[in-house]
Amino acid sequence: MVFIFRTLFAAKELKKPRNYLRSKFIDSVRLHVKGGTGGTGLPKFGGLGGQGGCVYCVGKEDANLRSVMSKHRGKTITAGHGEDSRKTKIVGNPGSDVKLEVPLGITVYRDDGKVLGSIDKEGETVIIARGGPGGTPETNFLGHFGQVHHIRLDLKLIADIGLVGFPNAGKSSLLKAISRAQPKIANYPFTTIKPNKGIIAYKDLRQISIADLPGLIEGAHINVGLGHSFLKHVERTKILLFIADVQGFQLSHKHPMRSCLETVLLLNRELELYDPELLQKPAILAVNKMDLPGTDAILKSIKEAYKDINSVVETLPEDIRPESVIAFDDIIGISALRRGPGIEELKNLFRKRLDDLADETDPNIVHPSKLFRQSRATVRERGSKVT
Template sequence: MAQGSNFVDYVKVCCRSGHGGAGSSHLHRDKTTMKGGPDGGDGGRGGHIILTGSSQHWTLLHLKFRKHILAANGERGGSALRTGATGKDEILEVPLGTVAKDAETGEIIFEITEEGETKILTPGGKGGLGNNNFKSATQQTPRFSQPGMPGQERWIILELKVLADVGLVGFPNAGKSTLLSVVSAAKPEIANYPFTTLVPNLGIVGYRDNKSFVMADIPGIIEGASEGKGLGYRFLRHIERNSVLLFMVPADTDRTIEEEYTILLNELKAYNPEMLAKPRLLAITKSDMLDEELEEEMKAQLPSDIPYIFISSVAGKKITQLKDMLWKAINE
């Protein structure tokens, strides 16, 4: 599965920022001055390690094999009050939705959610002060300066939570990949067995008047996903970032549609109760096999607290109406 191997949503890297340069202890000397005052400049700051958001990246694949990320050290201060050069910063582009965590404590340092958003992950050490800073009325020729401050070294976990307008929630085989392939240019792998989708697939869905929104097909939930069964937590975190959740239940399910919807809802609730605050829609998929009478019967058994629609991606049934419902939900 070629695409699956390229979707990297978790990397652990060792980040070491640059040391600050030492200050200079130089005393001024020239042809006319044998014993001048202090003129040692400050050391340069060490390089930062910086994360910046880039919509050109969809995954963390480009960082997968970079285990150690090092920024340059600052230069020493010079004579004539010259400040040492700043160490070169190491700037890492990351996809929008990347969360940076301290690998030892698990604490979230920050997250990057916007294009061009830039944050310092590990700051470089400050440069040391040159001896010029230490002159005073009582000490007119200090012959000492400060060393630079050391940089920081820490292990960082970068985790990606996919940012999308609509997240598709359903068991394996609910027709999520098929819907995505019909409404967008995404080409997810489609087959009728569980766990075809092992990575989130993103598609741009074209809408009226050249508008568009992003839809994410997230791997099928199985009962117990919130406890880490199956692919568990790994993909539930991708649903956290979607503004609208589209629940998908196939018309040929062995359970009732309400039962299946309730199980899906409980998985999300167990994982993160805040997810239930998101707008929800229900699509009954594969409904090209239903006649009107059967559809009416099924409507009576549907959950009462959620807008629903009967669709068929293959037959193109009510796909435009579904887009209308989604657009309205996103923009409310």
Template sequence: MFVDRVLVKVEAGTGGSGQTSFRREKYVAMGGPDGGDGGRGGDVIVQADRNLTTLLDYTYRDAWKAERGQHGEGSNRTGRSGEDIVMPVPPGTIIRDADSGELVGEVMEHGDLLTVAKGGRGGKGNAFFVTATHQAPREWQPGEDGQVRKLEFELKLIADVGLVGQPNAGKSTLLSVISAARPKIGDYPFTTLSPNLGVVPLSDHRSFVVADIPGIIEGAHEGKGLGLQFLRHIERTRLLAFLIPIDALDWQAEFDQLRHEIAAYSDELAKKPFCVVFSKLDLLGEHYIPEIDAKGAFAMYAISGAGRMGLDTMLDGWWRQILAMRAEALKPEQDAQLLP
């Protein structure tokens, strides 16, 4: 089951309390206060794990609590700090405060860490309060409470290419042919009920990631069909591929509708580089690219997933576009390194 939005309660550990203690040792007169400090409470940490692709585990366990710190002891011994608790999530997960809506942060790459609730500080023991005029203090501090928060986790898949099209445009078939992914394929609308990711292998150890998004119908940006639920998953793709079946009644109208839904959902998404892919070319039996007005498209392709037609040309074009975008993204960093 694909789950991309969950609510969880997290509680960081409470700090241990300080100790009131006086040294008691034979032949040592006036040993003085020796109460140690309490240990700090454990933090709650979110960590990106590339082995995960869904937030399903958090539907079974929605409360996470870190270990509390131990109390201080005599002989100036500080209590042991509580263990942190780590919550693994898929890369691309956004964390928000569920009550205020405030963005806490996001984890994008495997191994990224984000502290979402800080443990409480340990309290001071009576040894801390010794002064020249107050040499036998009995004061001590309780440990501070750890943060308690209700958080919303939202997953946005990260991919190089996002496949956009109406139901039954051939997106799942294409993904199954060019990658090892095995999405559900059927001859009825809305076969795909959740996004699918596939890694496309090329020669010379090259590869990139393609995301298959459930079909987008008219009004998807307003919540119709499944579009609104999953449109956010193409926000993090580098480029978009609009799939239009060759047997569509009106190629231009279908393309315009898809572009409209994307633009209505997000202006930023509408600015991403895109291409047009005419699918199901095997229905014609010949290579043919219809002429439509797709201003701004970096290329147009005609392919057949089932018939393995035109795939090499399309994948090569996607790869060259991805390389160009990667180089463009690295340019500011390279320019910064050249500065004196």
């Protein structure tokens, strides 16, 4: 009897998921929302019923979808009903609105796939269920029902830099080396199973956000592995940082060993098959683990290959050959472990590329680095006039 009890207890323990698989990150929530019903009018005195309340989302920097889900799971979120008109109050009060605080980067989808709106800034709002109008002479003084929707709140992380790479390429190590984030790091693939976001802080108080996203595998574009749950977060990053192991990558013994260049081109292909527009984003290639012996020659060969990359692509097997090759603004060698060589250079590169991108999108904005260059040039000009 004791043996049976121990066996059942052990089986129960085996079903318990490991701690690192209990992801606290939620990036999609489904809700049932209902706008308030409009109040009834008063025909005798021409009184108007109050407007039904609305349900809407409002962006908040420190909000998260987990709190929304835990508070409203399995419930219909209903706004207040409009007040009926009466002799002592001819115009009824409107119903109370319901405000859902959501994180920035939310897109709201209706059950039929229609996009109701998106929230990218603090305080930005999207109405997800309008209240019904109150009773008026045009409606025979009858209030109308509010809108009823099944909606999906879909989160796509907003970050300046998005890390793209195969498992165990060193994305989490790099995030830890250059930011305040504390991601899980280990020497086995798939350490990262949920997006991590860090902030790079500079001495002049500038901050740049960087997102470490779960590692891709071949077939991610058709939702193999973490698939779409990863790729959708790439869409809202300004710059893509491809990170590749200088020694190459092999997912398992059933998969072929890919060289460093082949892994980069395979990443290129996965992004292209998911959304070709992603290849139009500015991109940087960081070749990691350059502290290992003999890696300088590999980095040099990769730089040479990208001088005429189309001819290289033609020689690749069809299953890893992209139709369009992403143009890297920079190719740099780094060692992400313990703030190795190339880390400071990469941080400065982020600043430069983000400033260049901002100048291209809005030339009227004067950025700190540009302002500093202008002031230094003015000082030099004044000094030359004095002499």
